[in-house]
Amino acid sequence: MTRRSDALRNDDRVLAAAREVFLEQGADAPVSAIAARAGVGMGTLYRRYPAKEDLMRELLKRNIVQTGEEAQRGLADPDPWHGFTAFVHACLDAGLSGAPSPGKAFPVTDEILAASRAARAQVQRLVTRAQSAGVLRSDITAHDVVLLLTELRGRPELDGMRPATLRGRTLGIVLDGLRAPNATPLPGPKPTWATIRKLWDNYR
Amino acid sequence: MTRRSDALRNDDRVLAAAREVFLEQGADAPVSAIAARAGVGMGTLYRRYPAKEDLMRELLKRNIVQTGEEAQRGLADPDPWHGFTAFVHACLDAGLSGAPSPGKAFPVTDEILAASRAARAQVQRLVTRAQSAGVLRSDITAHDVVLLLTELRGRPELDGMRPATLRGRTLGIVLDGLRAPNATPLPGPKPTWATIRKLWDNYR
DNA sequence: CTCGGAACGGAGCGCTCCGTTCCGTATCAC
């Protein structure tokens, strides 16, 4: 426990760099890119995370937790609709989706599953409140919202060619589609936690 | 011009297999997977298309042409809204987006650009008609629709974990968002052909 | 039936790229 100053600072840098790089390049981004972005050598990175997978898991866990926090922040907004849209915007801006990243499957731990469940509950509260206020369509659940987030987050490969202005229009269309009242009811049963759980089993 | 029977049949098989495999696995799918799916050896495939890129280009061209045809089919529908939604459904079902696939950039030929321009014009007619009828929000263009299609087509990696029923819900939300009248106007300027053209320049 | 050659299948080559390791060097506490 000697050189904590360097160590801790680097720890943060690595995590931040990993978030950026994975967001830009996807899960296949080389570890070297993360190290370079963090201004850190590979050795340093590998001392913290014995394998790339460990780094990805840690990142996923933090993303999920952060998603829950954003939902709570939305609940703090007195306006149910504005609180909801602010949550969506915040998640998209931060590259959050509350779900595993696409790409090669990697094992999802029970810890992540638990965190996700907790975060999802927060999102559900936000959704339910907006529905009760009559501003959000009533035939969706928090899972629909999260699924939508993963779709809107977009493929990393396209980030270069999808300027923020275009994403803004897409998001505008989707938000109008979420707003109550709505013309046509959605097909199929509402997704539940069991639905999500089943999807994620691919990753275990 | 002797063995046309085998040759022509295989030609179709390869194209069909390529479409399926690229849709399932993305642009990084190994050529061997396409050959296997087509029930054809690599040699056969490479005799038709000297490089993987050539195959991808041919496929892209056909997809674009088919997108235009779907738009025309939508125009044939007397109901402007139903014609429009049928077009969207058809494109999604067929894995069409009228745009280059994500993944490694590959050169877009002028031929493809021309085909795309023509197809886009058809989509625009479909869009304009629905707008004139007052059933489609007026602050979008065909380019918004195509951009939306590319987003909704989804990442290949997720196709396994995104059952059709979930995609149906997402699509339902988006279609409600596209339907007139709408609560909130979209941000930013309407995308034009120039906008798209600029995006695609990354691929040339 | 025979035979020439077009078309085929798929093993293998060469190369790229990536996760991971290892060790000489720089940095810190004392």
Add this chain to the structure above:
DNA sequence: GTGATACGGAACGGAGCGCTCCGTTCCGAG
């Protein structure tokens, strides 16, 4: 100054891919 610790990044091993090459198959003319 000195030992311990952390660091950087070149080097390693191997997986995976595009593409080639060649022995084999099979169509169709004579």
